Amino acid sequence: MTTGSAEETVAVITIVSGRHLHLRRQLEAFEHSTARPDVHIVVAIDDPDIDGVVADSAPAAHPTRVVHLEKVESGTLPLADARNTGAQAAIHAGATLLVFLDVDCIPGPDLVQRYLRSCAATPELRLLYCGPVTYLPRDQEVFDARELHHFTDPHPARPVPGPCQTQLSSEMTLFWSLSFAVRSIDWLRIGGFHIGYRGYGGEDTDFAMCAARNGFRIAWVGAAHAYHQHHAVSDPPVEHLEDILRNARVFHRRWDRWPMEGWLNAFARQDLITYDETVDDWRRTTVERLSR
Secondary structure (H helix, E strand, C coil), rough: CCCCCCCCEEEEEEEECCCCCHHHHHHHHHHHCCCCEEEEEEEEEECCCCHHHHHHCCCCCCCCCEECCCCCCCCCCCHHHHHHHHHHHHHHHHHEEEEEECCEEEECHHHHHHHHHHHHCCCCCEEEEEEEEEEEECCCCCCCCCEEECCCCCCCCCCCCCCCCEEEEHHHHHCCCCCCEHHHHHHHHHCCCCCCCCCCEEEEHHHHHHHHHCCEEEEECCCCCCCEECCCCCCHHHHHHHHHHHHHHHHHHHHHCCCCHHHHHHHHHHHCEEEEECCEEEEEECHHHHCC
16 A cells, blocks of 8 residues: 555546646656555546556556546536546545545645545544645746745635644635545545536535535645646636536526626626526626627
8 A cells, every 4th residue: 555554545536638747747746745645546538648648657656547538518528527437436446535636736745645644633524625725826837846845825715724734614615626635435425526517617616515415514634735737717717608607507506596606797797697687597698799
């Protein structure tokens, strides 16, 4: 067992479509991990070249398995289905602790170890374990996992406990899927990600709501650092407007409230969508207004 833990078998799960350089950096970083996973499941979404990326980049002592998943709908990434597929493969491989890591994230050397320790310290609690994430700037040129601690600047919208500290919270809407861990038995209790979500947005908040309904809280794990590599994104993410609007409606039907309100309101300010109070729904504006 590569983790050095007699209690847990750890799987890291990464879903990917493109972003080959980001995946290479992530895989290479695990060479310096203080507690390596027993298996790394890489779910390739319509991307046959991922096999070559993994073969070239994964450290020799880092057991990595690629699982391929085809897109059912052109142009839309099945993020929820991909995470579920990765978890299923990890559990089938004997994993008792699942660590989900976004392909854009480089793990700090202690990420797996911190998740393991926090999990071991809270054996009877139902928890989603989340670590701090630093968003690296556009001009970042250092990607060596051993040096990234010099740039640590966790996102201010999430709690950041000190090293060796774990902070419990019931603010489930703060959950994010960039970097989190969950026991396999708890994953099964929650039921995974709802596959009614297709593409970008909403599925992680829905997962947290399902967890809360089953008595879970978030454990913010100090020093389980991940470093998010820069990539171009709009603010608000207009390139994902259709996905966000569709997924917001799915969430509203399930939970009777609107998610991603910051983005929805920003789209409305840009005259891309409008809220119809009579039917309690967000709608696209007309083609004529969009083309102005």
